[in-house]
Amino acid sequence: MIQIEHLHKTYRSGFLMKPKLALKDVSLHVEPGQIYGFIGPNGAGKSTTIKVLTGLLNFDSGKVLVNGISPRDVKSRRFIGYSPEQPYFYDYLTGRELLQFYGKLVGLEGNLLNERITWALQLLHADKDWIDRRLRSYSKGMMQRVGIAQAILGKPKLLILDEPMSGLDPMGRRDVREAILELNRDGVTIFYSSHLLSDVESISHRVAMIVDGRIVREGTVDDITDSCGIEYHVRTRVAILAKDLPEGVVHAGHPQEVICADDAARDRLLRYCLDNGIAVEKMDHKRPSLEDILTEEIARADA
C-alpha cells in the first residue's frame, strides 16, 4: 500500500536558504490491511514523511508510491484519507458544514453524504449536538475527532493520521483507538504517527522508529523489543559482593538485587548461586518497552 525507498528530503530555511536534511535514506513498506505505527521524537521526520505521502511536500530523491501511484499524482489521493497534526479548519463553518464540504470534495453528495457523516460521527462517538456548532467554539479534542471524521468520509483504502491521539482525554484516546481497529477490521490500511507509545504498542501490526531523519528500527513490536534482549531482575537471599558478580550482572541499587543483561548472564548468575549455595528468592524478566528503545536510540543519535 505504501512503498518508500531511499527517500531524501531537504528543507531550506533562513535568509541564506541553508539546507537541512530532514529525511535521510528512509525506506518503508506498508502492506494492505496493516496498522502501521510511526514513532519518533519531535522533529525526527514523522510529519515530513507523512506530508510526502500526501503530496504536500516535494522530495529530493528516492521512490514513493501510494497504492502504486506517486503522491505527486493527484490520483494517488483518491485512496487516501488524511488528518494532519492539530487539524485546523474553517472556523466560520459548523462541524457538519465542514464535513459536507470535504465530503463533496471526495465525490459524495445527497443522502450518501449525510449517511457517511452520521457513520463517521458515530464511529468516533462524536454524534453529539456540538457537531452543529461553529468550529471556533471547539476544544482540541472535538477538533481532532472532526479531523479524523473528514479523513474517513470517503472510505479510503489508506488512512494516514498524524498524531491522532494528541489533545484527547483518556476516553477520547480509547474512542480513536477503537475507531482505528474497527476501520482496520473493515480492510482499511492505517499509517499513523504517535507520541503515545503505549497506544502504538497495543494496536500496531508493525512499527517504524525514526530518529533524526533516519529509520532506526522497523518490524513488529515483538521483533523490535526482542532484538534488544530481555533483562532479568533477580533477588537472592544473601547479598553477593560486587567483585563476585559474574560477567553481565550488576547490582540494582541493593546488595541482594541484581540485573542480568541477557540470557547468558542469567545462566552465569544461577550457576554461581548453585555453586555457592545462595538461594534465589525471586526472578522477573523485563522486556524493554518501545519507550526504552526509543530513549536509547535518541541518546545514541545525540552522542
Next chain:
Amino acid sequence: MQTLKHIGIIALNTFRESIRDKILYNIGLLAIGLAFFSIVLGEWSVFDRAYVIKSTTLSVMSLSGLLISIFVGISLVQKEIQRRTVLTLLSKPISRATFIVGKYFGLLAVVAVHLTLLTLIYYAILFLTNSQPTVSLLTAIYLIFWEMAVVIAIALLFSSFSSTILSALFTLGVYFAGHLSNQLLEQIRFASRMGEMGDTSTALLEKVAVVIHAVFPGLYRYNVTSYVVHGLALPDMYLFWNTVYAIGYVGVFLAIASWWFSRRDFL
C-alpha cells in the same frame, strides 16, 4: 467534469468565507456612503449634476472593486497556508491548479455581487436625482468587472509565492503600471517628436515604455467613464475584444500562479 465540480465547491466555500470578512463590509459600506455622497457633490459642483453623480459613482465602483480584489484577493491563499487549512484541502484528490482557480472564481463571484448591489444603488440614485440613467452606463460597469477579474488574478499570482504585504504592493504596482503604461508611452513619444530629449535617452526610455506597455495588462482600456457619462459611443466590438483580452490575461496569470503554487512545500 470532476475538476469543474471541485472548482465550484472551492469557489462556493471561498465565497462563503469572503462574505464573512469584515473588510468586505467596511469597503461595501464606504462605497455605498460615497455613492450617496455623490448627490451632495453634484449639488456643490460647478459642473452638470448628472455628470458629477455618474462619474463619481463609477469611480467609487471601480475603487471599491479594486480594494476588495486586492485586500481580499491577497489574503485568500495566504490565510489557507497560515491557518494550515490548506493541508487538509490539498490532501483531497484536487490539484493545486484546481485550488487556485476555485479561489479565483469564489472572489470573482464576491466582486460580481458587490458590483451588482452598487449598480442597483447607482441606478436608484440616478432615478431619484433625475440624472438621466441610461443603459449605456452598464457598459462601464461591465468593463470595471473585467478589470477586477484581471486584478484578482494578479493578486492571486503574487500571493501564491510572496507575503501578504509584498503581494499588495506588487498588485498595486501592476495596477498602476497597467493604467499608466499607455499614457507613459504617448508622453515619451510626444517628447521625442518635440525634440525635448536627447536621442539616446529617448530611444532607451521608449524601449522601456514599450516593454511595460506590452507586458503589463492595459487596464486603462477598462476605464470608459468619460465616454459613457458624455454619451459617446465606444468603437465597434470594443466590449468583445476587451473581454477576450481580460480572459487571456486571467488565463496566463492563473496558469503561472498554479505552476508556482504546485512547486510549494506545505510544512
